Amino acid sequence: MDKLLEVNELTKQYSQGNVLARIVITAADHVSFYIKPAEIFTLAGESGCGKTTTAKIVLGFEEASSGTILHNGKPQTRKEKVWITEGVQAIFQDPFSTFNPLRTVDSYFFETVQNFRLAKTKQEAIALIDQKLHLVGLTYQEFVGKYPNEFSGGQLQRISIARALVTDPKLIIADEPVSMVDASLRMSIVNLFKKLRDELGVSILYITHDLATAYYVSDRIAIMFRGNIVEMGTVEQVLMNPRHPYSRLLRDSIPQADPSLRWSDTVTLAELEQEEYLRKGCRFAGRCPLVMDICKDVVPADTYVDDVLVKCHKYSNQ
Amino acid sequence: MTEKKQTILRTEQLQAFYILDMHGTQKVVKAVNNVEMRIYENEIYGIAGESGCGKTTLLKALFNDIVPPLRLVGGKIYYRIGSEEVDVTMMSPEEKRRLRMEYISYIPQGSMSVLNPVLKLRETYEDFIGSHVSGQSREEIFKLAHKQILALGLPKHILDVYPHQLSGGMRQRVTIALASLMQPRIMIGDEPTTALDVVVQRGVIQMLKNIQKNLQNTIILVTHDMGVHANIADRIGIMYAGKIVEEAPTEQIFNQPQHPYTRFLIDSLPKFGDKNVRSSVPGSPPSLAELPSGCPFHPRCPHVQEICTQQMPDFSQMGENHKVACWLVGEGSHG
Amino acid sequence: MKTIRDLFKDYRFFFSFIVLVIVLILAFLSIFSPYDPTLWNVVPRDMKPSPQYWLGTDSNGQDIFWQATFAVRNSLIISLIAALISRVIAILVGMIAGYKGGSIDRVLMFISDSLLVIPLFLIMVMLAMMVRKYMNLVVLGLMLSVFGWAWDARTIRSIILSLRERDFTQTAILSGAGTVKLVLNEYMPFATPFIFSTLINNISWAISLEITLAFLGLVNLNVPTLGTMLNWAITYQAMFLGRWWWVLTPVVLSLLLFIALYWLSVSISEYLDPRTRTQRVGA
Secondary structure (H helix, E strand, O other), rough: OOEEEEEEEEEEEEEOOOOOOEEEEEEEEEEEEEEEEOOEEEEEEEOOOOOOHHHHHHOOOOOOOOEEEEEOEEEEEOOOOOOHHHEEEEEOHHHHHHOOOOHHHHHHHHHHHHHHOOOOOHHHHHHHHHHHHHHOOOOOOOOOOOOOHHOHHEEEEEEEEHHOOOOOOOOEEOOOOOOOOOOOOOOHHHHHHHHHHHHHOOOOEEEEEOOHHHHOOOOOOEEEEOOEEEEEEEHHHHOOOOOOOOHHHHOOOOOOOOOOHOOOOOOOOOOHHHHHHHHOOOOOOOOOOOOOOHHHOOOOOOOEEEEEEOOOHHHHHO | OOOOOOOEEEEEEEEEEEEEEOOOOEEEEEEEEEEEEEOOOOEEEEEOOOOOOOHHHHHHHOOOOOOEEEEEEEEEEEEOOOEEEHHHHHHOOHHHHHHEEEOEEEEEEHHOOOOOOOOOOHHHHHHHHHHHOOOOOOHHHHHHHHHHHHHOOOOOHHHOHHHHHHHOOOOHHHHHHHHHHHHHHHEEOOOOOOOOOHHHHHHHHHHHOOOOOOOEEEEEEEEEEHHHHHHHEEEEEEEEEOEEEEEEEEEHHHOOOOOHHHHHHHHHOOOOOOOOOOOOOOOOOOOOOOOOOOOOHHHHHHOHHHHHOOOOOOOOOOOOOOOOOOOOOOOOOOO | OOHHHHHHHHHHHHHHHHHHHHHHHHOOOOOOOOOOOOOOOOOOOOOOOOOOOOOOEOEEEEEEEEHHHHHHHHHHHHHHHHHHHHHHHHHHHHHHHHHHHHHHHHHHHHHHHHHHHOHHHHHHHOOOOOOOOHHOOOHHHHHHHHHOOOOHHHHHHHHHHHHOOHHHHHHHHHHOOOOHHHHHHHHHHHHHHHHHHHHHHHHHHHHHHHHHHHOOOOOOOOOOHHHHHHHHHOOOOOOOOHHHHHHHHHHHHHHHHHHHHHHHHHHHHHHHHHHHHHHHOOO
């Protein structure tokens, strides 16, 4: 099986603090996953779990402390511009800061066409851009010459996707693409991802904390907590029948648009993030409803239960 | 079965527009366009709508924070203080200041910026308490604050850290704790859970519900996420282009939505576990500076009729607490 | 053109525009001067303003009006050279230091900070005394420019530093932009209003510094500038002797220039401020 992207034992450590008191935070801890062609793979978790850090490293904007990343089987080298060499593109969370407010949005498109030498004349460039805009449901007419603040958030995010498509990427890294878009407009963006996968064979690394859209759109999913992947498998297995207590917590916390499905029990959010990162054993031990003594001392190993990877002591003894 | 609740906040034909004057050209943004609301005590009222429908402005108006370029163009806002109804639009700045925090408090969007980044939380709290209470009762309030923090499930040493050391969700919860400290009768929240992830969001919603249960006060909450409304609101008002187009108790909004826009809003949300194709609301909301004629939703409405393009419908009553402003739903007699 | 019309609505821009037009006309008129500015006693001395001698004459026997045209022209030339060159240096240093960071940043900022810390005036005086023989307009302009870039380089650097963290930097990188193009296309528009307003401020600063140096006699006094005119007037005690037209001409001209330049810079930079600009964009 050809893997479009393979991440092996990726680790990223930051040191924080000042001269007197330094601590080391492991933002990503031996993260391993892969993405196949024409697949939507979700990396899900709370903010501060390491998913954005992982994305930045895959893009080459930051360097890993250790671990390897393979694009199409080739190891990613230092400072490699993977958007040029490997056909990787990205879209970001806030559509309004994705574009320079003082530049017209189309200037980015023309710039991409020029830098990647995708057209020889302006006519060709416009035709190419128009084609990409059509893919996201927009036309060249309503787009040309306008500044970012002349569009709505949803439109701008679709434009951002169109820009990523100009170079015909095989992999798009989407970092929280719908969290700043109104809930009622999220479907249109997420349906677009499905279309890209089915019609163009594009793979998407979908980073989000919104499990509802994750379920709707992804093929496989990995749940991250404080730098570790705690559960990974197909979206049916992981979200319909979550095994790790954190996955269960995530799934149960999705607000359903149905008053009869209100939450019945409560969550505790009593620890500071940093404390969780610095735990000796399993990082979820402070909040886990099934916590055992061993959880506080020993980091659980990766276990496979029915093809699903679970990082939890409850399953590692079976 | 519901005993008649007292109204605690009421608006009459409220109109608040932004009047922008940039180098000679004037632009009028009709953010709150003739809104009549009646909010009761001891309830959680949710206002739902897409970005750009005027919800934040409506909240500012309800909080009586109308500063240029926002102007109160017409209508009135009444608070019930004690046993009388007071027209707050006529209040002096000093009277307004006294009301704030003790009677009514406001949790802004992106409340990360409410906390002073160079002060430890303890100092912010002391600062806050000091400006609302004097003398020895300050000590007492501070102790109460500490108890409240623990009761709300926040870590006990939270007062000794700086805001930047906390995650967004934690800061949001501290801000809410601060806003409820003086036990205000009305708390207004602008998108309090947007930009928070699901678990923290759940925690925040839980916190708000607990506070409301303990203080038996009113919470007015604005968010575009109907899932949040489903979990916390008792009644919901659907806002579109500066107007409230439908208002009903939560179950009825979800089970019997009458306005086409409400139906769209609900159908466009992913139902977890359901992989059927869903679609978003088509088109985009109108600019509040250039509103369509008649009913502002008519350009996007699949059931648009001639009259919709000409006249804005009044409210029709559908049952006791359910009102809709739509020509499809019978001739409007006021609600 | 809409821009110009919008700007004219600001009374400050209007005033400064008028003043600057008058000043430029004056400078241009120097070409038509019937008298050679370096020669003395071409006209009767110490004459009051009259239809024949519009601003009177000075104790050196020169027509003050025509002297003033040269003075204004030369002062403007000096300060324009100083301001433009120091802008260029400030932009280069600020952008490179801001974007590259690391050791390049540290070295550049060290140089810049040194120039800020060294007492400017003493150095200027020393330098002026040393190059007095070779002093001409261009040399003076260059000297002033060396000291005019340090502060703004640091400000430009901090503008760049904050812009570097914004998402659109990443978008530009993903669009294939190289470093130079990135800085020019993405960051310059934010820096332009600042650069423009400091350009104007720098012109003011250069004029005032030139006046000071000339006043102290550290420049070639035979070349008419606003400062040298003032120097001669003081030397000849024009104030005490009641020859107000000689003293007031450079003083009033300088004052008008300073006010006009200040108001010009303030009105334009308010107009160009990215925050108000984004509100106007697409409106």
